[in-house]
Amino acid sequence: MATFPDTPAIPAEPGNAELAASGRRVFEIEAQALAAVSERLDGDFSAACRLMLGARGRVVCTGMGKSGHVARKIAATLASTGTPSFYVHPGEAGHGDLGMITDADVVIALSYSGESDEVLMLLPVLKRQGNKLITMTGRPNSTLAREADVHLDVSVPAEACPIDLAPTSSTTASLAMGDALAVALMEARGFTADDFARSHPAGALGRRLLLHIADIMHGGADVPRIGPDATVSEALVEMSHKRLGMTAVVDADGKLLGLYTDGDLRRSLDDRNVDLRTTRIDAVMTRAPKTIDSDALAVEAAQLMEAHKIGGLLVVDREQRVVGALNIHDLLRARVV
Structure with a gap:
């Protein structure tokens, strides 16, 4: 009568504690x-x-x-x-x-x-x-x-x-x-960290240390801007058209006078004394808003927005002329935040 060797025993499946103990031992x-x-x-x-x-x-x-x-x-x-x-x-x-x-x-x-x-x-x-x-x-x-x-x-x-x-x-x-x-x-x-960023331009640190405002801002005709004598309703049209949630208020030379945002619009709607069709924008705009230079790093814009709880920034040159604009969505698309 033929005999067969014993079948090797199948080891019992280890429990969670045993597996974790093996890992800790390593x-x-x-x-x-x-x-x-x-x-x-x-x-x-x-x-x-x-x-x-x-x-x-x-x-x-x-x-x-x-x-x-x-x-x-x-x-x-x-x-x-x-x-x-x-x-x-x-x-x-x-x-x-x-x-x-x-x-x-x-x-x-x-x-x-x-x-x-x-x-x-x-x-x-x-x-x-x-x-x-x-x-x-x-x-x-x-x-x-x-x-x-x-x-x-x-x-x-x-x-x-x-x-x-x-x-x-x-x-x-x-x-x-x-x-x-x-x-x-x-x-x-x-x-340095700057040296590291130069060899890692596609990485998170590279974007934080190499990406400038000028690389991601909206410029030229894409910048929302109106004159100080424009009405609130005209400001609303400009904001809707440019889709940045704000508009710059500038003088004839393009120098910054103020800023009007979605938040300002909500406050205007709550104010019974504000008629959107007749109230001039310079009566309700935010004067001396936060701005940033186009040579600044994009991460600086993120830090400024976070510090002041704002969703957008105007970009100005040394003469305070408005040259660009950006909002938090631009920073998100650039993966700076």
Whole structure:
């Protein structure tokens, strides 16, 4: 009679508490790993920073597998924080992409084992070309570590992976080391928020630091404006036509005299002494309204509107001539707020 091996038992589905405990264990192990690497930051870290600060070219990051993913992120972080950098795949480098690396470049090579064949294959060419080499490994006695001009030890006490196979703590440590290098270089270069914005024009910070009033305001014939002798009803027609919820009141030279808004209109309707067809706008307008210069940042307009609880602003030049207008919807469309 044929016999069959016992069917492996299907593990019970873990509960919420068990899953959360697994997650917390990963955080604890990786926090311990980061603390261990942090304690080893010494002269080698400073030497690596100085090599990159003194580079005539760029910083080239390379690595294979998970180390390659980390190297890509380090290159991206460096590039966005003032250190020109890019990633080269070590496998592709051996088939022509080494031509992307010049003798003026500094190379950062990542391999936790320090023995990745694809990375080691690049060393003779880099040495012959005269490139300075910074390496990150978890084995200070590895081939890659010994061949480096500067070696950064990112060894960790344990991986967070329960079977100690998947790179977890080690990749976190390498990422943190890359961030530490980028931040140290930022501070050494005096890299500012304005510098960051210039390399991130599509991001929220870029919009806040680069977008000016002139970029989003309504100008020319789109600016609602009337003379001081216009009636309230004529002001209402102008406001309805231009759809900004307000109109500027200007003199013959275009200089600002006052502002009339939807809020002013509601107050006029509540005032029995105001006849919309006969009351002059200069009798009910807001004198000396808040204004802004076209060279100001759009974020300044947002701050001004928030501070004074208003929904729009007139834009004036140095002679107080009205040159534009904008409201909160313009700032929302520009994603400034």
